[in-house]
Amino acid sequence: MKKIIAIPLLLLFVVAASAQKANNEIIKGNEAYKKGDFKAAETAYDAALKIDSKNATAQFNKANALQKQGKLDEATKQYEAAISNTKNNNIQAQSLYNKGVTEAKQKQWQQAINSFKESLRLNPNDNESRDNLQKAMNELKQEQQKQKPKDDQKKDDKKDKEDKPKDKKQEPKMNKQQMENELNKLRNEEKRLQQDLQKQKVKQSSPEKDW
DSSP: OOOOOOOOGGGGGTSOHHHHHHHHHHHHHHHHHHTTOHHHHHHHHHHHHHHOTTOHHHHHHHHHHHHHTTOHHHHHHHHHHHHHTOOOHHHHHHHHHHHHHHHHHTTOHHHHHHHHHHHHHHOTTOHHHHHHHHHHHHHHHHHHHHHHHHHHHHHHHHHHHHHHHHHHHHSOOOOHHHHHHHHHHHHHHHHHHHHHHHHHHHHHHSOOOOO
16 A cells, blocks of 8 residues: 655645644644554544545545555545545545555455556556556456356356247147047047947847858
């Protein structure tokens, strides 16, 4: 991750009193951050934002503290706020870079790719953004390749379902009338056989002629 943004010292001599108080809180947050006390750092950055709600430096550093605590969704929102509230290309580029890292940790590869691309657009010489962009693109490609067999299986299942009605048409079931006709044919055939047998019996039982 990029380093947290330090307060430009020269600005402290020309800013208004309220802004100076916000910067003092950011300095406290930076000290806590360096000690690894990310919760205290977040609290200090929040104090700065209560004084100056659009302070991009406080938002950027708070996002870093949130990311360190695993609050990735909140961190993403803070990076986006920092990008919106500054025209400083350096802060925007670093915010986009860290936003991409946060998205990559959540395996949001397409979003991460977009963030790294935007960061590179602002800072074309940033090798870290370029390397992470390539990694994110590779991860997205692998994920799509894994997903492809599942999609193919879904297509096969859909095709099987579409083919089933065709099979039914090839072997239609007999309706009630057709079944009745078949039964009548069987009855008539049985009746004819009975009559033939009866005739044979009569013939066999008739007296022979005298010669």
